[in-house]
Amino acid sequence: MSQTTGDPVPELSRPRLLEGEAPSGLWEGLSALIQQRGFTVGRVADARAIGGANGLTDFTNRTVAVRADMDELQQVKTLSHELAHIDLGHEDRMDAAGWHRGIGEVEAESVALMIGAAHGIDTTTYTIPYVSGWAGTVKDKTPAEVVQATGERVRKTAGAILDGLPTVQTGIGDPPGLTRDAPVTRRTRERPPAVAAESFDAVRREPAREHVVRSL
Structure with a gap:
C-alpha cells in the first residue's frame, strides 16, 4: 500500500520464531501425551514437507x-500448539x-503460550502477533472479544495438559507480566522416559482439507 501524504502506514508485526534450547523433557512429555491420543509424532525436514507450515496435525x-x-524452543512451542488442537x-x-479457523488458531496458540509460560518460556514474540x-x-x-471468549x-485445556506432563514446571501457565494476589504452587515432577520422534512422509499425502490443521 502506498500513499502521497501523511505518515507511513505501519506494518503489522509478524511472529518471530523462538530461539534456544528446549526445557529438559518437554518434547518427550508432549510427544507421549500426543501418542496417548493415538497420533504418531514426527519431525519433517522443513516447511515444504507440510505445506509451508511450522507444524501440522492430520x-x-x-x-x-x-x-x-x-x-x-520453537519446536516444543509448535508441538504444544498441535497437542492443543487435539485436546x-x-x-x-x-x-x-x-x-471458524481463526478461533481455533487463537485457542491452540493461547494454550501453547500457557504451556510455555509454565516452563519458563516467553513465547510472546511469536504468540502475540x-x-x-x-x-x-x-x-x-x-x-x-475473540480472545476473551x-x-x-x-x-482448562492448558491446565489438563500441564497436569499430564511429568516435567519441572515453574508456575501454572500465567503469561509473562501477569501477577496474582494468591501464591502459585510450583509444579515439580520427574523427567519422563524418552519417546523417539519418528521420521515419516505420511503428511505429504494431502487428506481432506477439513481434517488437517496447519500451524503457520
Whole structure:
C-alpha cells in the first residue's frame, strides 16, 4: 500500500520464531501425551514437507509433524500448539456449524503460550502477533472479544495438559507480566522416559482439507 501524504502506514508485526534450547523433557512429555491420543509424532525436514507450515496435525492419518529446521524452543512451542488442537476437540468442532479457523488458531496458540509460560518460556514474540492476526479474521468480533471468549476453554485445556506432563514446571501457565494476589504452587515432577520422534512422509499425502490443521 502506498500513499502521497501523511505518515507511513505501519506494518503489522509478524511472529518471530523462538530461539534456544528446549526445557529438559518437554518434547518427550508432549510427544507421549500426543501418542496417548493415538497420533504418531514426527519431525519433517522443513516447511515444504507440510505445506509451508511450522507444524501440522492430520486428523485423517493420525499424525503430528513439526519442522526440524527450527530451534528446539520453537519446536516444543509448535508441538504444544498441535497437542492443543487435539485436546481442544478441533477434529469434531471443525465439522460443526459456526466453526471458524481463526478461533481455533487463537485457542491452540493461547494454550501453547500457557504451556510455555509454565516452563519458563516467553513465547510472546511469536504468540502475540499470531493470535492478533488470526483473531482479526473473525467477523463481527474484535480481537479482544475473540480472545476473551476463548479464555475459559484455553485455561482448562492448558491446565489438563500441564497436569499430564511429568516435567519441572515453574508456575501454572500465567503469561509473562501477569501477577496474582494468591501464591502459585510450583509444579515439580520427574523427567519422563524418552519417546523417539519418528521420521515419516505420511503428511505429504494431502487428506481432506477439513481434517488437517496447519500451524503457520
